Amino acid sequence: MSATDYAVRAEGIQKRYAGKPALDGFDLAVRAGTVHGLLGPNGAGKTTAVRILATLLRFDGGRAEVGGVDVARDPRLVRRRIGLAGQYAAVDQVLTGRQNLEMFGRLFHLGGKRARARAGELLEQFGLVEAGDEGVATYSGGMRRRLDLAASMILAPQVLFLDEPTTGLDPRGRGEVWDAVRALVARGTTVLLTTQYLDEADRLASRITVIDRGRAIADDTPDGLKDRVGGDRIEVVVDAGGGPRGGREGDRPGRGDRTGDGRRGAAGARAGGRPGGGADGGGADVAGRGDRGGGHRTAQAEPRRRVPAPDRTPYGTGGCGMSTADVSLTGPGRRLYWALADCWNVTRRTLTHYRRRPVAIVWQLGFPIVSVLLYGFVFGEAMAVPGDGDYREFLMPGMFASTMAFGFMNTTVAVVTDSTKGVIDRFRSMPMAPSAVASGRGLSDLLVACAELTILAVTALLIGWEAEGGAPAAVAAxxxxxxxxxxxxWVGVWLGLLVPNAEAAGGLYAVAFPLTMISSIFVAPSLMPGWLGPVAAWNPVSSTVTATRELFGQPVSGGTWIEENAVLMAVVWPLVITRCSCRWRCGGSSA
Ligand SMILES: Nc1ncnc2c1ncn2[C@@H]1O[C@H](COP(=O)(O)OP(=O)(O)OP(=O)(O)O)[C@@H](O)[C@H]1O
Ligand SMILES: [Mg+2]
Known part of the structure; x- marks a missing residue:
């Protein structure tokens, strides 16, 4: 068989997490146009393998090819050939099911009309028509899972990775997924399906690789595996010491427990594989018993009934008229067009969030108004201003700048939420422009910032503030x-990818607050005590505040270099910050 007969090939893949191996010389060969099962117990390395092959995770050694493309060398091209449904549903919780599918359809470059039509087809196919216009937050776990699978099948990818696609689904939901997988394969898609259910692998897969402790310990047809074990139940038992172990289910405590001395795969036949054993039984001792019931949840979960292959072509290339491979970006013009289109579609998503949850935007826009009124009237008569100016006049540029500065927290929380919910992984596994994830977020946040500034300026004008420097200077400010x-x-995006969860992102406020406030927002640095003055003067926020005060026609005091060159520094600081955070972001990305 030639190399081109394989849609996925992995050789000797190594992946370590904090020095601990998750994949330890993992081999896999998936024939094109087939369903290949990857079967193994909890912690075996299935998800790690899928994330590596789907370009979401870097690996430490070995070689991987998907659709004939080297995963490490050309991850972008790989993304044009694959679809992915990860282990946990990665859909937008705020949008409706239909809006999710339409958004992903647009990001697959179907265009609005076809994306809408495709969303309708998929909702019908996955039994979600009734719930289609409800927010995903109200969906049950199984409904979310089905929506996630529907999203991975918007186009007919060359290779589709399904990580435990039916876990948590009821028998009908499983049947629907199986039908969908069969229909895709009938149209030429190759499917790599990780599962803990032998019956699922048996029904769908033409070949199964059994994985344990990061190594392939068996690779055969389902019948071949069953012949070797004499039944339709495979139980993978790996001895902690590396040697095959015998024994019946329940013959010793700790079996089936990842932390116990032996581990049991949820899938039938005993494969007493040594960690050092190779694939296809090389070094793996596959033995078994004909236990057809035995209380095993996976063997019992579904009656042994062959689901007939669908004779219709409900979706795939027939449904949408194109596959991911068709989404080719040729020429710089076309590339730019799609980068802008993707950016706008990601922006649209955030704007739809605000439409669906108006209270979020009311709070975001209302807070600056309250701040202006509060600080303006509470401090208004009490605060000293250099040169005996009016404090409200002095305060307004500070309020504008602090609203702009704290806005990064919203970006951070939004990015970390997307990251923990798997939405960023879904975006990254798609053929959309990689920059669009951040730039789309940035554009929507910038639009919100424009709205904030407008509302702040109107409020300020109502309480007597004036931009005395003239209209052009005000526009520049x-x-x-x-x-x-x-x-x-960009700092928000970088932090959002760095912090582990939304709670940690909230904690950043404790750092951001003093960093922003030790500036000329409320008090001129020249009036601050000791070392605080110079620190505040060199704070990038101060340069923007001082520059805008100047442009709004207020005399700027202080006379230090940084204050005299405030307009210049109000341009230089943001450029430096953007450059640094984009650099760190690229350095910190996992793939
Ligand atoms: N982000 C991570 N950081 C540290 N260790 C990890 C991380 N992700 C996975 N691991 C470890 O790598 C090993 C393989 O995990 P993986 O999620 O690939 O297993 P799996 O076969 O998908 O398991 P399951 O059936 O439970 O989904 C496990 O020991 C796990 O603890
Ligand atoms: Mg997993």
């Missing part, structure tokens, strides 16, 4: 404020 927000959006 608002431009500098947006530039500050723009740069901090």
């Amino acid at each position: 608002f431009g500098l404020l947006l530039l500050l927000r723009f740069s901090l959006i």
Whole structure:
């Protein structure tokens, strides 16, 4: 068989997490146009293998090819050939099911009309028509799973990775997924399906690789595996010491427990594989018994009934008229077009969030108004201003800048939420422009910033503030404020990818608050005590505040270099911040 007969090939893949091997010389060969099962117990390395093959995770050694493309060398091209449904549903919780599918359809470059039609077809196919226009947050776990699978099948990819696609589904849901997989394969898609259910692998897969402790310990047809074990139940038992172990189910405590001395795969036949054993039984001792019931949940979960292959072509290339491989970006013009289109579609998603949850935008826009009124009237008469100016006049540029500065927290929380919910992984496994994930987020945040500034300015004008420097200078001042927000959006994206969860992101406020407030927002640095003055003067936020004060026609005091060159520094600081955070973001990305 030639190399081109294989849609997926992995040789000697090594992956370590904090020095601990998750994949330890993992081999896999998946024939094109087939369903290949990857069967193994909890912690065996199935998800790690899938994430590596889907370009979401870097690996430490070995070689992997998907659709004939080297995963490490050309991950972008691989993404044009694959679809992925990860182990946990990666769908937008705020949008409706239909909006999710339409958004992913647009990001697959179907265009609005076809994306809408495809969303309708998939909702019908996965039994979600009734719930289609309800928010995903109200869906049950099984409904979310079905929506996630539907999203992975918007197009007919060359290779589809399904990580435990039917876990948590009822028998009808499993049947629907199996039908969908068969229909895709009939149209030429290759499916790599990880599962803990032997019956699922048996029904769908023409070949099964059994994985344990990061190594393939058996690789055969389902019948071949069953022949070797004499039944339709395979139980993978790996001795902690590396040697095959005998014994019946329940003959010693700790079996089936990842932390116990032996591990049991949820899949029938005993494969007493040594960690050092190779694939296809090389070094793996596959033995078994004809235990057809035995209380095993996976063997019992579904009656042994062959689900007939569907004779219709409900979706795939027939449904949408194109496959991921058709989404070719040729020429710089076309590439730019799609980068902008993708960016806008990601932006649309955030704007739809605000439409569906207006209270979020009311709070975001209302808070600055309350702040202006509060600080303006509470501090208004009490705060000293250099040169005996009016405090409210002095305060407004500070309020504008602090609103722009704190906005990065929203970006961080949004990115970390997407990251923990798997939405960023889904985006990254798609053929959309990689920059669109961040730039789309950035654009929507920038639009919100424009709305914030407008509302702040109107409120300020109502309480007597005036932009005395004239209209062009005021426009320049608002431009500098947006530039500050723009740069901090990238800090927000970077932090969002760095912090582990939304709670940790909330904790960042404790750091961001003093960093922003030790600036000239409320008090001129020249009036601050000791070392605080110079620190506040060199704070990038201060440069924007001082520059906007100047442009709004207020005399700027202090006379230090940084204050005299505030307009210049209000441009330089954001550029430096943007450059650094984009660099760190690229350095910190996992693939
Ligand atoms: N992000 C991570 N950080 C550290 N260790 C990890 C991480 N992800 C996975 N691991 C470890 O790598 C090993 C393989 O995990 P993986 O999720 O690939 O297993 P799996 O076969 O998919 O298991 P399951 O059936 O439970 O989904 C496990 O020991 C797991 O603890
Ligand atoms: Mg897994």
